[in-house]
């Protein structure tokens with residue numbers, strides 16, 4: 354066999370090819386570098402987010418324990434007072450009408466205080482008491498129904514976007530209804546000039562994003578919004594921006610505690626003067 358001899362490429366053409374190859378290599382390398390850089394940035398962002406969530410969770414837990422301790426002590430003081438008061442009211446025939454009226458007003462105030470303290474004490478118990486498989490859409494409908502007249506009075510439009518055939522969730526429905534009511538009341542109070550409250554539910558069967566399938570519930574209002582510097586405090590006990598006698602600062606703290614006890618999570622995003630969005634995730638298995 355005779356070997357065919359190839360004529361060598363002219364040196365300029367060779368150089369051009371080499372340069373092109375180097376250029377392509379450099380571009381690939383730069384793209385790779387950019388991808389690694391973006392991935393690193395995303396990891397850092399996620400890490401920072403997790404760190405912030407952990408710090409927030411630790412802060413709320415600590416404040417919650419403090420609140421539960423105080424609630425326990427005050428409850429101990431109020432219990433005998435309430436006992437003596439009911440004994441007095443049993444003897445109402447011995448008192449004038451005016452005195453009985455005042456005793457009843459004192460009783461009402463004591464009952465209010467006691468129910469507030471009880472809510473804080475309930476939260477310090479780690480597990481929800483009675484969990485059963487429940488339909489989350491029905492609970493949402495129920496809490497919206499109870500606030501129907503508040504929507505009309507405040508000129509608030511309610512838009513519902515509930516996914517059909519959501520799986521039933523193992524929850525304490527009374528507690529979860531309380532969460533929905535608290536979030537709705539806050540939304541109403543944030544939309545004094547009227548607005549829209551959107552509530553949506555969505556099932557995420559995939560296991561990749563969270564460790565288990567979950568149902569997401571969104572509450573979105575077009576109200577006054579929350580300034581960025583206030584956002585991290587809204588779940589803390591007794592944090593309120595509402596005036597004296599209007600807010601207790603317990604609503605979101607209770608929501609946070611209830612959702613955490615159910616193994617879920619609650620988060621908030623907001624833009625001042627545009628609106629606020631609360632996102633709840635509850636495990637669906």
Ligand SMILES: Nc1ncnc2c1ncn2[C@@H]1O[C@H](COP(=O)(O)OP(=O)(O)O)[C@@H](O)[C@H]1O
Nearest residue numbers: 539540543587593594595600601602603604605
């Ligand atoms: N939907 C909302 N829009 C604007 N601000 C909100 C909203 N929900 C909660 N907030 C803010 O979070 C604070 C704490 O809420 P909450 O714990 O329910 O207590 P309260 O309603 O008694 O003030 C409120 O005082 C308000 O500043």
Ligand SMILES: [Mg+2]
Nearest residue numbers: 535539604605
């Ligand atoms: Mg509230």
